[in-house]
Amino acid sequence: MPKVPRFSPNDHRLVELLAFSEVQMLDVAGPLQVFASANEEARRAGVEPPYRLRVISRDGGAIASSAGLALATEPLSATSEEVDTLIVAGGPGVDRAAEDGGTVDWLRRRASRARRVASVCTGAFLLAASGVLDGRRAVTHWSYCEAFSRRFPAVRVEPDPIFLRDGPVWTSAGVTAGIDLALALVEEDLGRETALAVARYLVVFLKRPGGQAQFSAALSLQMRGDRFEALHRWMRSNLAADLSLSALAAEAGMSERSFSRRYLEETGLTPARAVERLRVEGAGQMLIETDDPVKRIARRCGFGSEETMRRSFLRQLSTTPQDYRSRFGAGPRI
Missing domain, CATH: 1.10.10.60 (Homeodomain-like)
Structure with missing residues (x-):
């Protein structure tokens, strides 16, 4: 069984996933399951789970995903509270979320408190609206790369990677690429052995071969x-x-x-x-x-x-x- 913790076993790192009405279900569920499975690996190894998981939205409560399935969420957390990893999901409702000044302002301030920030798929649009991606390299779903580049010229778009990292900011390609990104975050935290155990359990690649050009x-x-x-x-x-x-x-x-x-x-x-x-x-x-x-x-x-x-x-x-x-x-x- 893998030796799960690289950091203190009592250090439950908070992972927040920001959702909104008409969010893409898999943008939330995919990364969430990766971290949850890492917690399960820790329990099997006889140590405390390393992650605390929280799905949040502007007002909390149930929100409708683009698939029609409701998600239970908590309200936006206090921006002064420490957070380890902040992940922004994507989906058809991302444009409305990016036009919500309260959400964008919260995201900007919350990101400044996080050790690392990430987006899944079109969540990059919301992250870019907050200014977090300015001057950085980023990727989003292949079909939105050109529109993203026109809308946010201060961001250097790279359309092929499944995910990429620019300092403490991570972005990923379309939908299931959020799983690839979350596995990379787990590998950074807990090591390759644990990340590989999670990937095997979920029956996915730890490192998917090729880029998203092969899908488009x-x-x-x-x-x-x-x-x-x-x-x-x-x-x-x-x-x-x-x-x-x-x-x-x-x-x-x-x-x-x-x-x-x-x-x-x-x-x-x-x-x-x-x-x-x-x-x-x-x-x-x-x-x-x-x-x-x-x-x-x-x-x-x-x-x-x-x-x-x-x-x-x-x-x-x-x-x-x-x-x-x-x-x-x-x-x-x-």
Whole structure:
């Protein structure tokens, strides 16, 4: 049985999860269960549970989650009270919560008392509204990264990580990424052995392979403008063709030099990197939807060889084609 405490066994660290009406249920329940399971591991080891858990909302009482299930919450705690970890959940109601001056002001003052602060999914919007994320790196759900970046230009958005840490502030990607984040917090507090025991009990990865790009076609090719929309459609339809700089410039009706410069300005990517992302995206779809051998998919998507495709998958998604297929495919593949 793991030796649970890294800190004093009598030090019950307070973990607060901030919720609101129309909160995403799993944003609250996922991290909460990780800490609760860490407490259970401590009890099995014969030591005092390390965490005190509290779900809070503006006025306390029952609040409706976006799934329709009610959550019992306590009122916002006194900002002068010590708190170890403050976690902000996300969900459809986050915009209304971020417009509530009382909640935002409480969050700003409460965060200053916490050893560490975190957000789950779109909870980053509420955390950013309080100013806590200003000047820091952060992540949120892949489908909201662009909107988040426009709304909070003082925050450096990194769209791919499952979660990331910038000093005492942690943020996580969409929904279930809150579990990954909470496991990392438990590992920091109690060690890898305890965090691994919790992950095994919950039947989840301790450290999930890859980033959230593997869940989103929009992330695997982050095109912000529409100037080259027709070119991108042509590229997707001709992945096995010659997609060299000269071929792309000719298709776009531009000189190579002008095309290369304009493309980088418009998309933030070099043409070569965009081609690689499109090919990885196409190959990923084939891995999920077909039983074709990896070697054949590599040729059909323009990689030339299975090894080239493997390197591109590792570079873009931090996973191999075989692992990608086993996780996302509909069934056993040959």
